[in-house]
Amino acid sequence: MGQNSVLKLFRDSGALLDGHFRLSSGLHSGGYLQCALVLQHPAHAESLGRALGEKLRSLGATVVLSPALGGLIIGHEVGRALGVRAIFAERQDGTLTLRRGFSLAPTDRVVVIEDVVTTGGSTRETMAVAQAAGATVVGAGAVIDRSGGSSNLGAPFAALVTLSLPTYQPDACPMCAAGQPVVKPGSRA
Numbered sequence: 547m548g549q550n551s552v553l554k555l556f557r558d559s560g561a562l563l564d565g566h567f568r569l570s571s572g573l574h575s576g577g578y579l580q581c582a583l584v585l586q587h588p589a590h591a592e593s594l595g596r597a598l599g600e601k602l603r604s605l606g607a608t609v610v611l612s613p614a615l616g617g618l619i620i621g622h623e624v625g626r627a628l629g630v631r632a633i634f635a636e637r638q639d640g641t642l643t644l645r646r647g648f649s650l651a652p653t654d655r656v657v658v659i660e661d662v663v664t665t666g667g668s669t670r671e672t673m674a675v676a677q678a679a680g681a682t683v684v685g686a687g688a689v690i691d692r693s694g695g696s697s698n699l700g701a702p703f704a705a706l707v708t709l710s711l712p713t714y715q716p717d718a719c720p721m722c723a724a725g726q727p728v729v730k731p732g733s734r735a
């Protein structure tokens with residue numbers, strides 16, 4: 547599954563929109579990405595998980611670890627593709643942690659899976675959860691890398707799509723300057 551077919555799946559699902567958007571951060575952008583809208587279709591989630599799993603198979607992972615909530619569905623599908631467990635870490639009092647009886651052993655080789663990597667911050671945090679549990683982190687993967695390739699994770703990383711979605715302060719936004727109406731993503735036109 548190449549970059550173009552992944553992007554087509556996103557656009558067809560409304561998970562990637564082109565326009566002029568006011569993001570929840572207050573910044574403006576010409577593109578809007580919401581992975582949940584493509585992953586809500588189990589067949590798409592399975593295809594994306596299989597494609598991402600193939601890129602990571604050589605790492606020899608024995609378990610997939612994802613940060614909740616964004617990484618859950620794709621992590622589970624990558625786990626299915628690789629034939630290994632898929633577990634998740636979630637926040638408790640602000641700290642990402644393993645709950646629900648999930649455990650990692652020193653013999654576990656962990657691959658961290660997310661839907662989107664933006665700064666790499668949550669990927670690094672999830673890698674640290676695995677390391678703190680005594681396991682070995684063998685790599686990380688995401689459906690979409692929008693970090694601009696700048697997130698150095700210190701481990702092999704693979705993404706299905708590399709995407710650049712620049713954001714602007716409203717007073718420096720070229721679409722505002724062009725008089726294009728701005729919309730809040732998710733609101734009806």
Ligand SMILES: [Zn+2]
Nearest residue numbers: 574719721722
């Ligand atoms: Zn604008």
